[in-house]
Amino acid sequence: MRNIKLTIEYDGTNYVGFQTQRTKDCKSPTIQETLEKALKRICKHKINLVASGRTDSGVHALAQVANFKTNSKMPLDKFRVAINANIPEDISVTKVEEVASDFHSRYGAKSKIYRYQILNRPYRSVFEGKLCYMIPHKLDFDLMKQEIRCLRGKHDFKAFQAADKKKKKSVRTIKSIKLTQKGDFIIFEIEADGFLFKMVRNIMGTLIEIGRGRFKEGSLKRILKSKNRKLAGPTAPARGLTLIKVKY
Amino acid sequence: MRNIKLTIEYDGTNYVGFQTQRTKDCKSPTIQETLEKALKRICKHKINLVASGRTDSGVHALAQVANFKTNSKMPLDKFRVAINANIPEDISVTKVEEVASDFHSRYGAKSKIYRYQILNRPYRSVFEGKLCYMIPHKLDFDLMKQEIRCLRGKHDFKAFQAADKKKKKSVRTIKSIKLTQKGDFIIFEIEADGFLFKMVRNIMGTLIEIGRGRFKEGSLKRILKSKNRKLAGPTAPARGLTLIKVKY
Secondary structure, X not given: OEEEEEEEEEOHHHOOOOOOOOOOOOOOOOHHHHHHHHHHHHHOOOOOOEEOOOOOOOOEEEEEEEEEEEOOOOOHHHHHHHHHHOOOOOEEEEEEEEEOOOOOOOOOOOEEEEEEEEEOOOOOOOOOHHHXXXXXXXXXXXXXXXXXXXXXXXXXXXXXXXXXXOOOOOEEEEEEEEEEEEOOEEEEEEEEOOOOOOHHHHHHHHHHHHHOOOOOOOHHHXXXXXXXXXXXXXXXXXXXXXXXXXXX | OEEEEEEEEEOHHHOOOOOXXXXXXXOOOOHHHHHHHHHHHHHOOOOOOEEOOOOOOOOEEEEEEEEEEEOOOOOHHHHHHHHHHOOXXXXXXXXXXXXXXXXXXXXXXXXXXXXXXXXXOOOOOOOOHHHOEEOXXXXXXXXXXXXXXXXXXXXXXXXXXXXXXXXXXXXXXXXXXXXXXXXXXXXXXXXXXXXXXXXXXXXXXXXXXXXXXXXXXXXXXXXXXXXXXXXXXXXXXXXXXXXXXXXX
Protein backbone atom coordinates (compact mmCIF):
# COMPACT_ATOMS: atom_id res chain seq x y z
CA MET A 1 0.00 0.00 0.00
CA ARG A 2 1.10 3.58 -0.64
CA ASN A 3 1.77 5.81 2.36
CA ILE A 4 0.58 9.36 1.61
CA LYS A 5 1.65 12.38 3.66
CA LEU A 6 -0.52 15.49 3.66
CA THR A 7 0.32 19.03 4.77
CA ILE A 8 -2.87 20.76 5.84
CA GLU A 9 -3.88 24.36 6.53
CA TYR A 10 -7.11 25.01 8.42
CA ASP A 11 -9.20 27.65 10.10
CA GLY A 12 -10.31 25.80 13.23
CA THR A 13 -13.16 28.22 14.08
CA ASN A 14 -15.96 25.90 12.97
CA TYR A 15 -14.42 22.60 14.12
CA VAL A 16 -14.22 20.77 17.44
CA GLY A 17 -10.51 20.22 16.91
CA PHE A 18 -8.55 17.91 14.64
CA GLN A 19 -9.19 14.55 16.16
CA THR A 20 -12.45 12.66 16.01
CA GLN A 21 -13.66 11.91 19.52
CA ARG A 22 -15.15 8.64 20.64
CA THR A 23 -18.10 10.34 22.26
CA LYS A 24 -20.27 11.72 19.47
CA ASP A 25 -22.29 14.18 21.50
CA CYS A 26 -21.14 17.18 19.48
CA LYS A 27 -22.71 18.28 16.23
CA SER A 28 -19.72 20.23 14.92
CA PRO A 29 -17.37 18.22 12.70
CA THR A 30 -13.67 17.54 13.30
CA ILE A 31 -10.97 18.23 10.72
CA GLN A 32 -10.12 14.52 10.74
CA GLU A 33 -13.61 13.25 9.89
CA THR A 34 -14.01 15.94 7.19
CA LEU A 35 -10.79 14.80 5.52
CA GLU A 36 -11.46 11.07 5.98
CA LYS A 37 -14.88 11.45 4.35
CA ALA A 38 -13.31 13.18 1.32
CA LEU A 39 -10.50 10.59 1.12
CA LYS A 40 -12.96 7.70 1.25
CA ARG A 41 -14.84 9.19 -1.70
CA ILE A 42 -11.58 9.58 -3.66
CA CYS A 43 -9.82 6.31 -2.71
CA LYS A 44 -12.97 4.17 -2.74
CA HIS A 45 -12.12 2.58 0.59
CA LYS A 46 -12.19 3.55 4.27
CA ILE A 47 -9.26 5.76 5.29
CA ASN A 48 -7.60 6.04 8.68
CA LEU A 49 -5.86 9.42 8.87
CA VAL A 50 -3.07 9.78 11.46
CA ALA A 51 -1.99 13.33 12.36
CA SER A 52 1.11 14.66 14.14
CA GLY A 53 -1.15 15.34 17.08
CA ARG A 54 -4.54 16.77 17.94
CA THR A 55 -5.27 20.46 17.90
CA ASP A 56 -8.02 21.65 20.25
CA SER A 57 -11.42 22.96 19.29
CA GLY A 58 -11.02 26.32 17.54
CA VAL A 59 -7.24 26.08 17.12
CA HIS A 60 -5.84 26.71 13.61
CA ALA A 61 -3.00 25.22 11.57
CA LEU A 62 -0.76 26.51 8.83
CA ALA A 63 0.98 23.17 8.33
CA GLN A 64 -0.50 20.25 10.22
CA VAL A 65 0.92 16.93 8.98
CA ALA A 66 -1.07 13.72 8.58
CA ASN A 67 -0.67 10.44 6.68
CA PHE A 68 -2.78 7.52 5.47
CA LYS A 69 -2.37 4.22 3.62
CA THR A 70 -4.20 3.56 0.37
CA ASN A 71 -4.42 1.26 -2.66
CA SER A 72 -5.42 4.17 -4.88
CA LYS A 73 -3.18 4.68 -7.90
CA MET A 74 -4.07 8.35 -8.32
CA PRO A 75 -1.09 10.58 -9.21
CA LEU A 76 0.02 12.94 -6.41
CA ASP A 77 -0.86 16.25 -8.15
CA LYS A 78 -4.38 14.97 -8.86
CA PHE A 79 -4.75 13.90 -5.23
CA ARG A 80 -4.42 17.49 -4.02
CA VAL A 81 -6.96 18.84 -6.51
CA ALA A 82 -9.38 16.01 -5.70
CA ILE A 83 -9.14 16.41 -1.91
CA ASN A 84 -9.49 20.23 -2.01
CA ALA A 85 -12.54 19.92 -4.25
CA ASN A 86 -14.17 17.64 -1.66
CA ILE A 87 -13.58 19.65 1.52
CA PRO A 88 -14.89 23.08 2.66
CA GLU A 89 -12.97 26.31 1.99
CA ASP A 90 -11.75 26.56 5.59
CA ILE A 91 -9.45 23.56 5.07
CA SER A 92 -6.78 23.35 2.36
CA VAL A 93 -4.35 20.55 1.57
CA THR A 94 -1.22 22.40 0.53
CA LYS A 95 1.08 19.45 -0.15
CA VAL A 96 0.71 15.75 -1.00
CA GLU A 97 3.78 13.48 -0.89
CA GLU A 98 4.40 9.75 -1.12
CA VAL A 99 6.57 8.63 1.79
CA ALA A 100 8.27 5.47 3.03
CA SER A 101 5.90 2.87 4.41
CA ASP A 102 7.24 3.32 7.96
CA PHE A 103 6.62 7.10 8.09
CA HIS A 104 4.23 7.88 10.97
CA SER A 105 2.99 11.46 11.44
CA ARG A 106 2.78 11.21 15.22
CA TYR A 107 5.62 8.89 16.23
CA GLY A 108 8.03 10.47 13.75
CA ALA A 109 7.51 14.09 14.86
CA LYS A 110 10.70 15.52 16.42
CA SER A 111 9.25 18.89 17.39
CA LYS A 112 6.34 21.25 16.79
CA ILE A 113 6.09 25.00 16.54
CA TYR A 114 3.03 26.85 17.79
CA ARG A 115 2.22 30.57 17.47
CA TYR A 116 -0.09 32.58 19.70
CA GLN A 117 -1.21 36.01 18.48
CA ILE A 118 -2.54 38.83 20.64
CA LEU A 119 -4.08 41.92 19.07
CA ASN A 120 -3.23 44.55 21.68
CA ARG A 121 -5.60 47.43 20.87
CA PRO A 122 -9.18 48.41 21.62
CA TYR A 123 -10.73 47.58 18.23
CA ARG A 124 -10.89 44.42 16.20
CA SER A 125 -9.13 43.46 12.97
CA VAL A 126 -11.57 42.28 10.30
CA PHE A 127 -9.04 40.21 8.37
CA GLU A 128 -6.82 38.93 11.20
CA GLY A 129 -9.66 38.66 13.70
CA LYS A 130 -10.05 34.90 13.60
CA LEU A 131 -6.35 34.40 14.19
CA CYS A 132 -5.87 36.47 17.31
CA TYR A 133 -7.10 37.23 20.80
CA MET A 134 -7.91 40.92 21.22
CA ILE A 135 -6.81 42.55 24.49
CA PRO A 136 -7.79 46.23 24.68
CA HIS A 137 -5.67 46.97 27.78
CA LYS A 138 -2.05 47.92 27.13
CA LEU A 139 0.29 45.01 27.89
CA ASP A 140 3.85 45.39 29.20
CA PHE A 141 5.67 43.79 26.26
CA ASP A 142 9.19 44.19 27.69
CA LEU A 143 8.28 42.48 30.94
CA MET A 144 6.52 39.64 29.08
CA LYS A 145 9.58 39.16 26.89
CA GLN A 146 11.82 38.97 29.95
CA GLU A 147 9.51 36.51 31.75
CA ILE A 148 9.42 33.83 29.03
CA ARG A 149 13.21 33.24 29.22
CA CYS A 150 12.76 30.82 32.12
CA LEU A 151 10.81 28.40 29.91
CA ARG A 152 13.75 27.49 27.69
CA GLY A 153 15.15 23.98 28.14
CA LYS A 154 13.83 20.88 29.91
CA HIS A 155 11.17 21.40 32.58
CA ASP A 156 8.21 19.73 34.21
CA PHE A 157 5.23 21.69 32.83
CA LYS A 158 2.67 20.25 35.25
CA ALA A 159 1.60 23.80 36.26
CA PHE A 160 0.48 24.52 32.70
CA GLN A 161 -1.27 21.24 32.02
CA ALA A 162 -5.06 21.16 31.54
CA ALA A 163 -6.59 20.35 34.93
CA ASP A 164 -8.97 17.75 33.48
CA LYS A 165 -6.53 15.85 31.23
CA LYS A 166 -3.38 15.07 33.16
CA LYS A 167 -0.59 13.05 31.63
CA LYS A 168 1.80 11.11 33.85
CA LYS A 169 4.85 12.42 32.07
CA SER A 170 4.73 16.20 32.05
CA VAL A 171 8.39 16.93 31.30
CA ARG A 172 8.94 18.66 27.95
CA THR A 173 11.90 20.39 26.30
CA ILE A 174 11.43 23.89 24.88
CA LYS A 175 13.85 24.21 21.97
CA SER A 176 13.15 27.84 21.20
CA ILE A 177 10.82 30.57 22.33
CA LYS A 178 10.30 34.16 21.28
CA LEU A 179 8.00 37.11 21.70
CA THR A 180 7.85 39.81 19.02
CA GLN A 181 5.82 42.92 18.24
CA LYS A 182 4.46 43.71 14.77
CA GLY A 183 2.24 46.76 14.67
CA ASP A 184 -0.52 46.17 17.23
CA PHE A 185 0.18 42.43 17.36
CA ILE A 186 2.17 40.59 20.02
CA ILE A 187 3.33 37.27 18.63
CA PHE A 188 4.50 34.36 20.79
CA GLU A 189 6.29 31.45 19.11
CA ILE A 190 7.30 28.27 20.88
CA GLU A 191 9.03 25.11 19.66
CA ALA A 192 9.08 21.99 21.81
CA ASP A 193 9.54 18.24 21.47
CA GLY A 194 5.94 17.93 22.58
CA PHE A 195 3.13 19.83 24.28
CA LEU A 196 0.78 18.92 27.08
CA PHE A 197 -2.95 19.46 26.64
CA LYS A 198 -3.64 23.25 26.61
CA MET A 199 -0.02 23.94 27.63
CA VAL A 200 0.56 26.86 25.22
CA ARG A 201 -2.75 28.50 26.11
CA ASN A 202 -2.09 28.13 29.84
CA ILE A 203 1.40 29.62 29.52
CA MET A 204 -0.12 32.42 27.43
CA GLY A 205 -2.93 33.06 29.92
CA THR A 206 -0.35 33.40 32.67
CA LEU A 207 1.86 35.66 30.55
CA ILE A 208 -1.12 37.93 29.82
CA GLU A 209 -1.78 38.32 33.55
CA ILE A 210 1.84 39.42 33.94
CA GLY A 211 1.56 41.83 30.98
CA ARG A 212 -1.55 43.37 32.51
CA GLY A 213 0.19 43.85 35.85
CA ARG A 214 -2.05 41.44 37.74
CA PHE A 215 0.80 38.93 38.32
CA LYS A 216 4.13 40.44 39.36
CA GLU A 217 7.58 40.06 37.85
CA GLY A 218 9.03 36.57 38.24
CA SER A 219 5.62 34.90 38.39
CA LEU A 220 6.14 32.65 35.37
CA LYS A 221 9.26 31.09 36.85
CA ARG A 222 7.66 30.72 40.28
CA ILE A 223 4.54 29.06 38.82
CA LEU A 224 6.60 26.73 36.59
CA LYS A 225 8.59 25.57 39.61
CA SER A 226 5.48 25.16 41.77
CA LYS A 227 4.06 22.51 39.37
CA ASN A 228 0.69 23.72 40.61
CA ARG A 229 -1.97 24.43 37.95
CA LYS A 230 -3.98 26.46 40.46
CA LEU A 231 -1.33 29.17 40.58
CA ALA A 232 -1.26 29.71 36.79
CA GLY A 233 -3.47 32.16 34.92
CA PRO A 234 -6.62 31.27 32.97
CA THR A 235 -6.46 29.37 29.66
CA ALA A 236 -6.11 31.87 26.80
CA PRO A 237 -8.78 31.50 24.06
CA ALA A 238 -8.21 28.98 21.25
CA ARG A 239 -8.65 31.52 18.41
CA GLY A 240 -5.17 33.00 18.94
CA LEU A 241 -3.38 29.65 18.60
CA THR A 242 -1.99 28.21 15.35
CA LEU A 243 0.13 25.12 14.71
CA ILE A 244 2.86 26.52 12.45
CA LYS A 245 5.15 23.59 11.70
CA VAL A 246 5.89 19.96 12.50
CA LYS A 247 9.52 18.89 12.19
CA TYR A 248 10.60 15.31 11.36
CA MET B 1 -23.48 70.10 14.49
CA ARG B 2 -20.34 68.00 14.85
CA ASN B 3 -18.78 66.53 11.72
CA ILE B 4 -17.41 63.05 12.45
CA LYS B 5 -14.96 61.24 10.18
CA LEU B 6 -14.72 57.46 10.30
CA THR B 7 -12.00 55.16 8.97
CA ILE B 8 -13.54 51.78 8.22
CA GLU B 9 -12.18 48.30 7.51
CA TYR B 10 -14.50 45.70 5.99
CA ASP B 11 -14.67 42.29 4.44
CA GLY B 12 -17.05 42.91 1.54
CA THR B 13 -17.87 39.22 0.94
CA ASN B 14 -21.34 39.35 2.46
CA TYR B 15 -22.34 42.86 1.30
CA VAL B 16 -23.70 44.26 -1.97
CA GLY B 17 -21.10 47.02 -1.86
CA PHE B 18 -20.73 50.12 0.25
CA GLN B 19 -23.48 52.32 -1.03
CA THR B 20 -27.19 51.78 -0.44
CA GLN B 21 -29.03 51.45 -3.73
CA ARG B 22 -32.36 53.06 -4.50
CA THR B 23 -33.78 49.82 -5.85
CA LYS B 24 -34.28 47.53 -2.89
CA ASP B 25 -34.56 44.25 -4.76
CA CYS B 26 -31.58 42.73 -3.05
CA LYS B 27 -31.71 41.02 0.33
CA SER B 28 -28.03 41.42 1.21
CA PRO B 29 -27.17 44.54 3.21
CA THR B 30 -24.79 47.32 2.20
CA ILE B 31 -21.95 48.55 4.41
CA GLN B 32 -23.60 52.00 4.45
CA GLU B 33 -26.98 50.86 5.77
CA THR B 34 -25.31 48.62 8.36
CA LEU B 35 -23.32 51.59 9.70
CA GLU B 36 -26.22 54.06 9.48
CA LYS B 37 -28.43 51.72 11.49
CA ALA B 38 -25.79 51.46 14.23
CA LEU B 39 -25.19 55.24 14.20
CA LYS B 40 -28.92 55.96 14.47
CA ARG B 41 -29.11 53.75 17.56
CA ILE B 42 -26.11 55.53 19.10
CA CYS B 43 -26.88 59.15 18.09
CA LYS B 44 -30.66 58.89 18.59
CA HIS B 45 -31.37 60.53 15.23
CA LYS B 46 -31.25 59.55 11.54
CA ILE B 47 -27.72 59.60 10.09
CA ASN B 48 -26.64 60.27 6.52
CA LEU B 49 -23.23 58.71 6.01
CA VAL B 50 -21.14 60.04 3.09
CA ALA B 51 -18.21 57.90 1.92
CA SER B 52 -15.18 58.68 -0.26
CA GLY B 53 -16.87 56.62 -2.94
CA ARG B 54 -18.70 53.37 -3.42
CA THR B 55 -16.99 50.03 -3.47
CA ASP B 56 -18.68 47.29 -5.52
CA SER B 57 -20.39 44.20 -4.23
CA GLY B 58 -17.80 41.88 -2.67
CA VAL B 59 -14.97 44.43 -2.67
CA HIS B 60 -13.07 44.95 0.60
CA ALA B 61 -11.54 47.95 2.36
CA LEU B 62 -8.65 48.44 4.76
CA ALA B 63 -9.33 52.16 5.20
CA GLN B 64 -12.51 53.45 3.60
CA VAL B 65 -13.32 57.00 4.80
CA ALA B 66 -16.81 58.31 5.55
CA ASN B 67 -18.29 61.21 7.52
CA PHE B 68 -21.60 62.22 9.09
CA LYS B 69 -23.11 65.15 11.01
CA THR B 70 -24.56 64.67 14.46
CA ASN B 71 -25.81 66.46 17.59
CA SER B 72 -24.52 63.66 19.79
CA LYS B 73 -22.13 64.78 22.53
CA MET B 74 -20.49 61.37 22.89
CA PRO B 75 -16.67 61.50 23.35
CA LEU B 76 -14.70 60.22 20.34
CA ASP B 77 -13.15 57.16 22.02
CA LYS B 78 -16.57 56.02 23.21
CA PHE B 79 -17.95 56.45 19.69
CA ARG B 80 -15.60 53.80 18.32
CA VAL B 81 -16.45 51.29 21.03
CA ALA B 82 -20.18 51.97 20.60
CA ILE B 83 -20.18 51.62 16.81
CA ASN B 84 -18.08 48.45 16.81
CA ALA B 85 -20.38 46.90 19.42
CA ASN B 86 -23.37 47.55 17.11
CA ILE B 87 -22.02 46.19 13.81
CA PRO B 88 -21.05 42.66 12.69
CA GLU B 89 -17.49 41.34 12.98
CA ASP B 90 -16.80 41.74 9.26
CA ILE B 91 -16.81 45.53 9.65
CA SER B 92 -14.55 47.46 12.04
CA VAL B 93 -14.31 51.20 12.65
CA THR B 94 -10.61 51.73 13.23
CA LYS B 95 -10.57 55.52 13.76
CA VAL B 96 -13.05 58.22 14.79
CA GLU B 97 -12.08 61.91 14.41
CA GLU B 98 -13.90 65.23 14.71
CA VAL B 99 -13.20 67.31 11.59
CA ALA B 100 -14.00 70.82 10.29
CA SER B 101 -17.63 71.31 9.29
CA ASP B 102 -16.73 71.62 5.61
CA PHE B 103 -14.88 68.29 5.40
CA HIS B 104 -16.58 66.06 2.80
CA SER B 105 -15.39 62.46 2.33
CA ARG B 106 -16.19 62.37 -1.38
CA TYR B 107 -15.50 65.92 -2.63
CA GLY B 108 -12.36 66.29 -0.53
CA ALA B 109 -10.66 63.07 -1.70
CA LYS B 110 -7.49 63.83 -3.68
CA SER B 111 -6.64 60.24 -4.60
CA LYS B 112 -7.36 56.62 -3.76
CA ILE B 113 -5.20 53.54 -3.64
CA TYR B 114 -6.58 50.13 -4.58
CA ARG B 115 -4.87 46.74 -4.31
CA TYR B 116 -5.69 43.65 -6.35
CA GLN B 117 -4.28 40.30 -5.15
CA ILE B 118 -3.83 37.18 -7.25
CA LEU B 119 -2.93 33.87 -5.63
CA ASN B 120 -0.95 32.23 -8.42
CA ARG B 121 -0.89 28.56 -7.47
CA PRO B 122 -3.15 25.52 -7.83
CA TYR B 123 -4.45 25.36 -4.25
CA ARG B 124 -6.31 27.84 -2.09
CA SER B 125 -5.16 29.80 0.95
CA VAL B 126 -7.47 29.33 3.93
CA PHE B 127 -6.57 32.61 5.63
CA GLU B 128 -5.97 34.88 2.62
CA GLY B 129 -8.63 33.21 0.49
CA LYS B 130 -11.27 35.92 0.80
CA LEU B 131 -8.76 38.59 -0.21
CA CYS B 132 -7.49 37.11 -3.44
CA TYR B 133 -8.39 35.60 -6.78
CA MET B 134 -6.76 32.20 -7.27
CA ILE B 135 -5.30 31.46 -10.69
CA PRO B 136 -3.80 27.95 -10.94
CA HIS B 137 -2.06 28.56 -14.31
CA LYS B 138 1.41 30.07 -14.12
CA LEU B 139 1.33 33.78 -15.03
CA ASP B 140 4.19 35.63 -16.77
CA PHE B 141 4.95 38.14 -14.01
CA ASP B 142 7.77 39.95 -15.85
CA LEU B 143 5.62 40.59 -18.91
CA MET B 144 2.71 41.81 -16.74
CA LYS B 145 5.04 44.16 -14.91
CA GLN B 146 6.31 45.57 -18.19
CA GLU B 147 2.80 46.02 -19.61
CA ILE B 148 1.38 48.16 -16.80
CA ARG B 149 3.92 50.96 -17.40
CA CYS B 150 1.73 52.47 -20.13
CA LEU B 151 -1.00 53.23 -17.59
CA ARG B 152 0.99 55.87 -15.70
CA GLY B 153 -0.18 59.47 -16.17
CA LYS B 154 -3.33 61.01 -17.63
CA HIS B 155 -5.38 58.84 -20.00
CA ASP B 156 -8.90 58.24 -21.21
CA PHE B 157 -9.85 54.93 -19.56
CA LYS B 158 -13.02 54.35 -21.62
CA ALA B 159 -11.78 50.89 -22.65
CA PHE B 160 -11.76 49.78 -19.00
CA GLN B 161 -15.08 51.29 -17.97
CA ALA B 162 -18.00 49.02 -17.06
CA ALA B 163 -20.10 48.56 -20.20
CA ASP B 164 -23.38 49.23 -18.37
CA LYS B 165 -22.40 52.31 -16.36
CA LYS B 166 -20.65 54.78 -18.61
CA LYS B 167 -19.56 58.18 -17.35
CA LYS B 168 -19.17 61.07 -19.78
CA LYS B 169 -15.79 62.00 -18.42
CA SER B 170 -13.53 58.97 -18.52
CA VAL B 171 -10.15 60.70 -18.23
CA ARG B 172 -8.26 59.83 -15.04
CA THR B 173 -4.69 60.34 -13.80
CA ILE B 174 -2.74 57.37 -12.50
CA LYS B 175 -0.32 58.70 -9.90
CA SER B 176 1.47 55.47 -9.21
CA ILE B 177 1.22 51.85 -10.17
CA LYS B 178 3.15 48.76 -9.21
CA LEU B 179 3.16 45.00 -9.47
CA THR B 180 5.02 42.92 -6.93
CA GLN B 181 5.47 39.26 -6.03
CA LYS B 182 5.33 37.94 -2.49
CA GLY B 183 5.52 34.18 -2.23
CA ASP B 184 2.71 32.81 -4.42
CA PHE B 185 0.92 36.18 -4.48
CA ILE B 186 1.01 38.74 -7.28
CA ILE B 187 0.01 42.13 -5.91
CA PHE B 188 -1.14 45.05 -8.06
CA GLU B 189 -1.35 48.51 -6.47
CA ILE B 190 -2.75 51.55 -8.23
CA GLU B 191 -3.21 55.15 -7.09
CA ALA B 192 -5.37 57.55 -9.11
CA ASP B 193 -7.29 60.79 -8.66
CA GLY B 194 -10.41 58.75 -9.32
CA PHE B 195 -11.61 55.44 -10.73
CA LEU B 196 -14.35 54.57 -13.22
CA PHE B 197 -16.85 51.87 -12.34
CA LYS B 198 -15.03 48.48 -12.42
CA MET B 199 -11.91 50.14 -13.88
CA VAL B 200 -9.38 48.30 -11.69
CA ARG B 201 -11.04 44.93 -12.23
CA ASN B 202 -11.18 45.47 -16.01
CA ILE B 203 -7.51 46.47 -16.17
CA MET B 204 -6.72 43.43 -14.02
CA GLY B 205 -8.80 41.09 -16.19
CA THR B 206 -6.90 42.30 -19.23
CA LEU B 207 -3.55 41.96 -17.48
CA ILE B 208 -4.36 38.38 -16.49
CA GLU B 209 -5.07 37.50 -20.15
CA ILE B 210 -1.62 38.87 -20.98
CA GLY B 211 -0.01 36.94 -18.12
CA ARG B 212 -1.64 33.73 -19.34
CA GLY B 213 -0.40 34.32 -22.88
CA ARG B 214 -3.85 34.74 -24.38
CA PHE B 215 -3.26 38.46 -25.22
CA LYS B 216 0.14 39.28 -26.68
CA GLU B 217 2.79 41.77 -25.55
CA GLY B 218 1.69 45.40 -26.01
CA SER B 219 -2.02 44.57 -25.68
CA LEU B 220 -2.65 46.78 -22.65
CA LYS B 221 -1.36 49.90 -24.43
CA ARG B 222 -3.26 49.04 -27.61
CA ILE B 223 -6.53 48.47 -25.73
CA LEU B 224 -6.10 51.66 -23.66
CA LYS B 225 -5.64 53.69 -26.85
CA SER B 226 -8.56 52.01 -28.62
CA LYS B 227 -11.04 53.29 -25.97
CA ASN B 228 -13.04 50.18 -26.85
CA ARG B 229 -14.35 48.10 -23.93
CA LYS B 230 -14.97 45.16 -26.25
CA LEU B 231 -11.23 44.67 -26.80
CA ALA B 232 -10.37 44.47 -23.07
CA GLY B 233 -10.35 41.25 -21.03
CA PRO B 234 -13.11 40.08 -18.71
CA THR B 235 -13.79 41.80 -15.36
CA ALA B 236 -11.63 40.17 -12.66
CA PRO B 237 -13.61 38.92 -9.60
CA ALA B 238 -14.40 41.37 -6.78
CA ARG B 239 -12.82 39.23 -4.04
CA GLY B 240 -9.27 40.21 -5.01
CA LEU B 241 -9.93 43.96 -4.75
CA THR B 242 -9.35 46.09 -1.63
CA LEU B 243 -9.54 49.85 -1.12
CA ILE B 244 -6.29 50.53 0.75
CA LYS B 245 -6.23 54.27 1.35
CA VAL B 246 -8.00 57.57 0.61
CA LYS B 247 -5.80 60.66 0.52
CA TYR B 248 -7.10 64.19 1.34
